[in-house]
Amino acid sequence: MVPPRIKCQTCGTIQEASGHIQRMVEAGVAVFCTNCKNGQPHEVVQTEGKKLFRVPCSWQMYGYFECYAEDWDDAIEQANEGSLPDGDYIDDSFEVDTDRIEEMKEEEKSDV
Ligand SMILES: [Zn+2]
16 A cells, blocks of 8 residues: 655645544644644645656755854855855746756666
């Protein structure tokens, strides 16, 4: 039997769920996504006859790194060494890494 799966409507992650969790989702009870820790509605997805694909992709964000600095050079240095600030998705920057997919296809062939 294929284990039931639920899809997070926030981050899109598909996770295996126990029958208990699946019944909660069907009843409209919020379950927490282990990926984004979000309690928003999840949907039960049918994966029978399908396999899980991990499509390599990238996107860009734009934001502001805030710091107290003596001058721009100091601020830039802090930004380069600091952790990533919150940001907004740059429109149309989403890209599927087709070169990597070609490599993955070759790797699949040699695995067989
Ligand atoms: Zn999620």
